[in-house]
Amino acid sequence: MGSGNDSILDMYLYETNTLLEQLDGILLASEQADTFSQDSVNEIFRIMHTVKGSSAMMEFNSLMTIAHRIEDLFFIIREKTIDVVPESLRPELFDMIFQAVDFFRGEIEKVENGDPLSTSIDSIVDKINSLIDKIQSGANGGAGGEQAAAKEDAAAPEPEAGPSPEPVNKEYPFGILVFFDEGSGMENLRAFMLLNGLRDYCQDFISFPENVENDSSTSDIIADQGFLVWFKNKDERDSSIEAVKTAGSVRSYQPVDAKQEQPKAEPAAPAPAPAPQAAAAAPAPQTSAEPAPQAKAPAAQHQKESLISVNLSKLDQLMAVVSEIVITESMVTSSPDLKGLRLDNFTKSARDLRKLTDDLQDVSMSLRMVPVSSTFQKMNRIVRDMSKKLNRPARLVLVGEDTEVDKTIVDGISDPIMHIVRNSMDHGLEEHQSERIAAGKDPVGEIVLSARHTGSEVIIEIKDDGRGADSQAILNKAIRQGLAYPDQEYSQKEILNFMMMPGFSTNTEVTEYSGRGVGLDVVKKNVAEVGGTVTLTSEFGKGMTTTLKIPLTMAIMDGMEVSVGDTLFTIPINSIISSLKVTEADIIYDPARGEMTKQRDNYYPVLRAKDLFQIEGGRDNIEEGILIWVESGEQSYCLFVDELLGEQQIVVKPLPAYINSFNVKNYGISGCSILGDGSISLILDMANVYPGNTQGAY
């Protein structure tokens, strides 16, 4: 594939993604108002027109067809104003467009990954067509809307999945055919979670496709033909339907029986209830546009013109060059050749240069910073969709959307945040409004998503005012899963941490005790990949808060330089609690001659960096060196080093692959950085330095 073609594709992806994001924003605002202003209609029409045109150019026919149909639909609305759509049809209209946007997103993602596009677009096209018909007939016939809506609902259950499915094994004749939400992605994992959920009801079943956990190619089969679970007898099947009903992302399900055909399709998901607050606030459909979206649009457009898009790799390159300049600059100005010379002019110019390079570094860093708002905005959609589906009114409050984070980090935390918001919606908020009213809470649930800076970190909090975590239930479950010991005492914090352990829970079933451990270990892992940490706090009955602490950028960090013998180490500032000078008398020995020290009413182990890293030279007398009290993850301990050299902002460089192949990361050496004089300092990851955390560190 030529690079020319690639760049066209890049442009297409960038443009389409931007347009879809814009579209999402317009739709959410319009849904709040329960109508489309003429401006929004024009805008949507324009967006669809562009998507249609560019998709046709790229020969993505499915995208083009759907964009074309939506364009047609909005052409009608544009000509006849939104009045043409009767009130009763509006929720359907919104749902349909949201669905189409999701479809576009899914397809664009496939294009990005080089996967083949899906060709089964008939269901969406049919929906759009029938909606157009209804709007047109409604426009002609007047009061036909209500009836048509009812008809559409009846037609909503998915088209038959081809031929009646055959059981894989004759011994398991009773099946359930499950369809997941269109475009929900990772169907195989959803199926796997569903199976886990089923285990609580019944142990003996088989599924088709098999091996959903490990084989992601089954996703497409599940998306196209549905996911089949077969049971031995009817009762087991029927009781398992409960689990399927409550599982996440299930769009529809139906029991299927082998041989004896009796497709008693149960109604799919409950009829979508219009968001009550939106309905209450629904203004009379006036032709005049709402002022709010109108005022917003021109501002957004204006902002756009002053932006250019730059390839991320160019920014990386810039960052690399700038950090080299910063280092070279200090190599020049602190060159040993200058020692002892009085160079007034040189010193003055060097100072100016220093200031300029600092500025340069700040600017080039800020180029990589993007506001978290786009990630946050996406959550609006999730909350909206889930609140409709689960019939749990909820609102999402966003705080500090302007907070800026490094681009790679924003990409890295988007999934974890989505996961947590989903969890909050699914398991955090009370199932019925009556529960909330009984608990004296606002009947409408609230999820607060906030971001704020604290020095070198960004703190992202996802807070819900739902049921909170029942620590006893979590502990019981942890014991059952073999993660906790029954006869041991655990603190509230430790108990909550069980939820983030792998294997705590991977199912989506909602029972009284399952709490909400859905893939929190995955969240933890994803956040750790961008150098962040996850903490959970919860008060039973009051809600739950998940806090993500993430470094502003992975490329630069604040570190404390320390020396041991000739070796320099950098300890991340955020894991240091304090540094201490101790005397021999402060050291307590355990029977194995392990050293400890008492700080603030607690005993902490003392580790000598010299022994840990087998460094020759370095101080042995504890009174000559210094203790650095650190805390990282679960560990808190004191590291004994020779000397503190001072705090410094450093540019993190990865270690050569050859060095990493010796697994130095497991010993706590996570990277290195070049200091002003050209020497190399090794960056320690304090959580892994502690030998209890790794095998064979000693």
Next chain:
Amino acid sequence: MSEKTMAVNESLEAVNPENTAIEAQTTKYMIGISDGLRYGIDAEQVETILTDHTITHMPCVPEYVRGIVNLRGQIMPVIDLRLRLGKPPKDDCIIMVVNVESEAISILVDSVEKMVDVPKSAILPMPTQSHQKLVSGMCSLPEGGTLLILDCDLLLHG
């Protein structure tokens, strides 16, 4: 490595079509001396030679990895050829920076001698009972002595 050698040969062919028969058969080697033995490293792979460079000690790695060096912002591992081959270490050494599989590594040798052109046909396989695992072949030098061809890939992965 063979690919790179071929690339050299091809370019030589293009420049000098008459001499292909002879040129295509030779490879340039840079000779590094370690503990009295001559080791040849494919000159195509050698990036630069450093003298007097500070090596930062690297804990938790095998002894023959002496540490890392910073070459104009690029961090490279340093492999001591003496220690790697089980010989006693020596203090003043020269660093040969070599590109292996697009990763720069540096090799510590006692000294660097010169470049030689070695006809391919002159390179003989090592005797099978030899324990020199990092050497892929050997040949006699015209002015006397023997050249051991160092296989840098084996140095990394062996």
